[in-house]
Amino acid sequence: MSDEQDAFDAVVRAVHDRVTPDAEERARLESVAAELTARAEAAVEDIGVDADIVRVGSTARGTWLAGDRDIDLFVRFPDDLSRERLEAYGLQVGSHVLPEGHEEYAEHPYVKGEYDGFDVDCVPCYDVDSAAEIQSAVDRTPFHNAYLAERLDDALAGEVRVAKAFLKAVGAYGSNLRTKGFSGYLVELLILEFGGFRELVESAADWNPPVRFDPEDHGTREYGDDLVVVDPTDPERNVAAACSATNVARLQHYSRALLAGPRESLFEPHDPAPLDAAGVREAVRERATEPVAVRFETPDVVEDQLYPQLDKSLAGLRDELARRGFDPLRSARFATDEHAVLLVECGVAERPHVQRHDGPPVGVRAHAEGFYGKYDDDPDVYGPYIEDGRYVVEREREFRTPVAFCESDALFGVALGPHVESSLERGYDVLAGETLGALAPEFGDELARYFAPVP
């Protein structure tokens, strides 16, 4: 074994030890999970319905990172039960198991709450014969659990933990629509596919997306995604569908970095120190760009609704600023519980009064006469004159600065997410240039990441 491999293995061993829960943590988790399962079974019996309790998720599969405190209990009802009944029973069981819990909503309503220091989800689902017959996405989860339980031994579970820690450090872990990263299930399938963390990293360093893996060799569809891992329990589904091209690239970039120079620091978060107002102003001054931020009250929707709407709104704003000649360099969206921000950093701060508008070739008579007639007597237009055989006019430009555009009602002409639009209608601020400093401290972390981007 080479020195380099030794170094790699030493780093992985150290990380492994750090992220593996110790015996005490395991024992405590097992005891709380058993207690919760018993409480759920008692509730089912009380109601007198035919249902069983399945533990799912990383704590059920032994792949959780030390310190994580999530327990997921699924209450599995017969598949001939009506949806209304399932929802009602599900909430009954949930509130019995978690008396202090509250209702949340994914595909069904379910109960979420704290229990003895653990974050617990108690979710109703249907007991179907195969993943192909599911009635909603949550029905699939027990199949994932069963598939992995059969195949992940302790050694592989350790490799999964190391891989999760690696992706988490890079900011690429989590399939929520804010992160668009690797889900726990996806990491587990990749470790199974390659047989270990090192093997995954060596392969990822060499991927030339799109790449496709199909552990059960039963995939039936094509996908446009950079990474495709066909779900072993559902030939129709790409487990990596939510994983963005950027996060696939991050895994590749850091895999190469880790192979080239194995070090534990690559398993620790790479975030820069938050920026304060002065730091933001200095960053803006240094770059001499024209960053424009639209800040508004965060719409009251769950994150998996919020972030796609922010993304859509940001793309709309960025495209419109590009069309209007302000040449966006980069953009970002941030949100806390209070405020959301669409930030577009423009490469042009100001445009002339006039805007060139090319007309038809003079030789295309009907079209040319129409164009000439339209602009000839317009006092706000220079021209029409002829350039290279075409009519050209210069019209007055509607907005000379990105700020003027954002402050106008034209902002609502942009394709916005519906809840973003209603929030903007209730009012918003436009910050630009050095006044961007006012976004700190609320968005100090996000601005630090924006202004000191790491791969």
Add this chain to the structure above:
Amino acid sequence: MSDEQDAFDAVVRAVHDRVTPDAEERARLESVAAELTARAEAAVEDIGVDADIVRVGSTARGTWLAGDRDIDLFVRFPDDLSRERLEAYGLQVGSHVLPEGHEEYAEHPYVKGEYDGFDVDCVPCYDVDSAAEIQSAVDRTPFHNAYLAERLDDALAGEVRVAKAFLKAVGAYGSNLRTKGFSGYLVELLILEFGGFRELVESAADWNPPVRFDPEDHGTREYGDDLVVVDPTDPERNVAAACSATNVARLQHYSRALLAGPRESLFEPHDPAPLDAAGVREAVRERATEPVAVRFETPDVVEDQLYPQLDKSLAGLRDELARRGFDPLRSARFATDEHAVLLVECGVAERPHVQRHDGPPVGVRAHAEGFYGKYDDDPDVYGPYIEDGRYVVEREREFRTPVAFCESDALFGVALGPHVESSLERGYDVLAGETLGALAPEFGDELARYFAPVP
């Protein structure tokens, strides 16, 4: 005949009367031309060479505009005479005919001078059997003359004069490389082709370029030009080759205007009043653009060399300013005997310090690692970071303003005409924004046309 046609004919009659030389002017021209021909014949006899004298050009064909005072004499030598001899004899005859004249150079040297109030060119050429056998372009001219002399009667000559006056008013008359308009010969052929001015105007109003005419139906080639008129004396040649798309479009535009509202003013120059320094500053302020002018000493070459070099240099400068993100709106070149100017009106006055530079997808490993390695340790670069699966860096921008670019040696990296380049090497000024006022009064006319463009 409709009222509209009446109005058109009345306008044409009035213009015709204005531009037709009266009997006195004709008589005087004939007497001076006869005297010059006699002087040339005497010189030929003195030298003892076999040559004849041919009058060519509009005054020979009766198509000159009243007040024009150009007489062109061609001295036609046998085609077995050596080039050296032809040039020597040509100059001898020329200096005999025009004792006060000076030498100029087109394809051969020739003598140009004033005689009794007329501008006279005395040009040597070869007497060949057909235009296909010419040794240089001037040998073709007598064939043009002979072709037209056979076909243009007084009535058609009158139509030619009206057409020339119309094109002159529009700024589209003259095949020199400054104007790139319609040559006299081209106008004569078009009038022959259509049979009159009104017929030309009615046809031109409807042209959808490219359009092609071939009076002798003997053309052998295809051309990329908007207007093609195959030379009746040379099947290989497009008489309209030098005519720009813009000038063809001008003829079309004003033909429509004349048909829609016949008026004599369309036969008078459309130039606006010259701008003074204050007028230039006001125009710049109103448009709020960033016009940048490079002013230098006019290279000492003839106009037909100067303007193509200015055009090439201007295109090079404009393209480079576009590549550097300054979004040129329009541009122009002007020259007097003293100064030449390249003017590019930019739509962006200032750019940020940083400039985005997209790298390869992270998945293309060799290329991606090369890019990352190149920029990773560069302290002047932001990034590399990952966006949509690719590496991106932001580099320091070389020039933040169009002025900074023009003032730097990078200006010499632009494709410049050779004499423009040598003149710039001897020094130049850069004027921008309101300091453009300093171009008046020298370029007051040109700036007025630039800032108040007419079709």
